[in-house]
Amino acid sequence: MSDLTLAELDRDGALLDPLAALQGSSRAEFLSRAALGGGALLGALLAPIPAEAKPSHKQDVAILNFALSLEYLQDSFYTEVERMGGFRGPLGEQARTVAAHERAHVVALRDVLGGKAVKRGRYDFRGATESRDAFRRTAVAFEDLAVAAYKGQAPRIANTGYLVAALGLHTVEARHAAWIRRLAGKTPAENAFDEPRSAKSTLGVVASTKFVLQTRSRRSPRFTG
Amino acid sequence: MALARDDGSDARERAAAHVSVPDLGPAPFPGFKVGDPIPLGSGRFESRWAKVRVTTVARAAPRRGARAVARLSARTPEETTNLVLALSRVEDGRGRLWVRARLPVLPAGTTGWVRRSALGGYGVVTTRLVVDRRALRATLLRDGHPVFRAPVGVGTPSAPTPRGEFYVRNKLTDYRSPFYGPVAFGTSARSPTLTDWPAGGFVGIHGTNQPALLPGRVSHGCVRLRNADIRRLARLMPVGTPLTIR
Numbered sequence: 001m002s003d004l005t006l007a008e009l010d011r012d013g014a015l016l017d018p019l020a021a022l023q024g025s026s027r028a029e030f031l032s033r034a035a036l037g038g039g040a041l042l043g044a045l046l047a048p049i050p051a052e053a054k055p056s057h058k059q060d061v062a063i064l065n066f067a068l069s070l071e072y073l074q075d076s077f078y079t080e081v082e083r084m085g086g087f088r089g090p091l092g093e094q095a096r097t098v099a100a101h102e103r104a105h106v107v108a109l110r111d112v113l114g115g116k117a118v119k120r121g122r123y124d125f126r127g128a129t130e131s132r133d134a135f136r137r138t139a140v141a142f143e144d145l146a147v148a149a150y151k152g153q154a155p156r157i158a159n160t161g162y163l164v165a166a167l168g169l170h171t172v173e174a175r176h177a178a179w180i181r182r183l184a185g186k187t188p189a190e191n192a193f194d195e196p197r198s199a200k201s202t203l204g205v206v207a208s209t210k211f212v213l214q215t216r217s218r219r220s221p222r223f224t225g
Numbered sequence: 226m227a228l229a230r231d232d233g234s235d236a237r238e239r240a241a242a243h244v245s246v247p248d249l250g251p252a253p254f255p256g257f258k259v260g261d262p263i264p265l266g267s268g269r270f271e272s273r274w275a276k277v278r279v280t281t282v283a284r285a286a287p288r289r290g291a292r293a294v295a296r297l298s299a300r301t302p303e304e305t306t307n308l309v310l311a312l313s314r315v316e317d318g319r320g321r322l323w324v325r326a327r328l329p330v331l332p333a334g335t336t337g338w339v340r341r342s343a344l345g346g347y348g349v350v351t352t353r354l355v356v357d358r359r360a361l362r363a364t365l366l367r368d369g370h371p372v373f374r375a376p377v378g379v380g381t382p383s384a385p386t387p388r389g390e391f392y393v394r395n396k397l398t399d400y401r402s403p404f405y406g407p408v409a410f411g412t413s414a415r416s417p418t419l420t421d422w423p424a425g426g427f428v429g430i431h432g433t434n435q436p437a438l439l440p441g442r443v444s445h446g447c448v449r450l451r452n453a454d455i456r457r458l459a460r461l462m463p464v465g466t467p468l469t470i471r
Binding site for chain 1: 253254255256257258259260261262263264265268271273314316320322341342345346347349
């Protein structure tokens with residue numbers, strides 16, 4: 001985490017927009033609290049969510065967008081695995097099945113959010129979609145993270161209907177987690193109790209993977225001139 | 226459940242006596258529904274490209290000591306991000322991933338193995354541009370179906386447009402030259418004869434200030450389109466699109 005820099009974070013808003021909304025500020029305000037350095041930015045990420053962030057429709061939208069950003073990440077990851085077609089047997093079956101689920105999750109969240117849905121980010125999975133070992137490790141991390149992240153936001157959802165739907169997504173993510181843990185040789189259900197994870201902690205984990213690309217910096221890809 | 230199957234009042238009374246559950250109401254409705262799992266398409270017309278993240282060497286085989294085929298830099302001669310078309314990949318004995326890539330070098334059709342770590346994330350396109358030198362026509366396919374057709378100019382017999390499999394590397398609009406029209410695409414194809422041109426004689430696909438010459442064999446190897454056609458193509462064709470010149 002100590003090498004976290006702004007350049008490693010998504011600047012298209014795939015993750016920061018939802019996080020800023022959760023903190024009750026605009027993305028620009030959120031970023032303005034951080035100098036353009038790793039330590040300062042990390043400090044901003046670790047700032048507590050204000051107490052006034054009470055359940056509300058606005059916060060529900062922010063939470064759904066936060067969920068959408070995680071679903072984008074998973075959808076992109078598994079879809080790339082499926083497109084590469086490199087895994088056969090149980091691992092390939094898991095990737096194909098979960099990819100189809102994650103795509104359905106993305107469509108559902110985009111539909112309910114309509115024009116308020118955040119855009120999909122750009123990702124570089126750095127070979128994790130091509131190596132069986134790297135895929136297993138990454139998929140376990142993603143699924144465990146998604147399960148904990150949903151749990152972290154569920155109590156803050158104001159709309160009961162959204163909460164019920166979110167729980168439906170959460171339990172499917174938990175099934176994914178158990179499935180890939182089994183394939184990775186890990187105990188599917190390690191503990192008797194699962195801890196929730198906050199949005200900022202979730203973002204920190206995602207940022208540490210360096211899978212989310214920054215696309216507006218001078219170092220970003222430039223295919224036009 | 227066994228009590229319910231007895232279907233007798235005694236059984237129901239015994240159940241009520243042992244299980245005291247208040248009426249908790251029906252299960253709540255979700256605020257939105259998730260549809261069925263969405264299968265991926267066939268992928269039959271998909272191509273994958275990746276940017277060159279760091280300068281690297283493409284090799285004849287997927288191993289460190291294999292013969293060097295070409296040096297790949299992170300930038301193109303036009304100062305855009307360089308990219309390669311990814312064709313296949315393997316994992317070597319040490320768990321290192323290698324990608325077989327189509328390369329922007331002579332001779333046409335050259336491929337080489339590049340370390341995966343030297344490349345960025347994959348982009349996917351479902352388009353393919355076909356330039357027919359005999360018919361003097363360009364056709365853009367999307368998912369295998371033609372979505373664009375236009376007459377073109379190609380190279381003269383002394384500076385022919387090379388035949389083979391290539392890809393589109395960049396899209397250029399920030400220059401002021403009526404000769405190239407409003408948009409130019411840079412490709413991985415290189416002229417086999419004009420190798421002393423700046424940057425090595427890469428073949429472009431661009432507009433023109435002499436539309437009356439099209440269709441025809443009029444260029445130094447580039448593919449020329451009328452300005453209205455190149456503008457339309459620019460809206461339809463993403464970078465990374467494979468290019469077939471036949």
